[in-house]
Amino acid sequence: MPTENDAPYAYDGLDRIIHEKARLSVMTSLISHPKGLAFNELKKLCRLTDGNLSRHVQVLAEAGLVSVHKGYEGNRPHTTCELTPAGRDRFLDYLNVLEQVVRNANAAAGEETTSTTHEADGLNPA
């Protein structure tokens, strides 16, 4: 049975639905605005095009991570998006793994910087 020790850098918890760059922007915007955001506002905050935002919001909605409300403001269509409770939970789980990546990489980078041992060729696997 595979464990983290077998493959410490596999980061299975980095849910690909959330990890995609544009969707990570959307999820971070939405967790920062728990009452939801108008589609146009979300588009600006993430600097996405209409088409890109629509596509990514659809992926997140199909996965149950965000809910989309289509309504009207006066005569004009007005769409808003917000995180679902399950989406918030899954995003927090994802963030835990992301923190682990940052910790592992920064720890390694710091070690390397403070270590005086250098082998220019560096061909030997550890």
Added chain:
Amino acid sequence: MPTENDAPYAYDGLDRIIHEKARLSVMTSLISHPKGLAFNELKKLCRLTDGNLSRHVQVLAEAGLVSVHKGYEGNRPHTTCELTPAGRDRFLDYLNVLEQVVRNANAAAGEETTSTTHEADGLNPA
């Protein structure tokens, strides 16, 4: 001119070459092993198949982030990979942005937890 304030969740610095999940695994493995890793070791640490690892290492090598050394150990081909100095720099830049994502999202999640009546119309993350 677009600035971070225009689109605070765009995270332009999340280099897509590095951000892809399997490549993020590879980069984190390699920064943790500054002398380089044998292809087979890297494959195990990231839990990737031969084909997947080859493909992703090729993308990273073409972008100048990793270098690949093809040699022999006895009669058997022995391939090793390591981060290039430019790859290390770009990975550290990427990690700074990733930390910003984690900070923004965790700050928002914490706020929400401690203040359920908070008006969510502030568009500037910390």
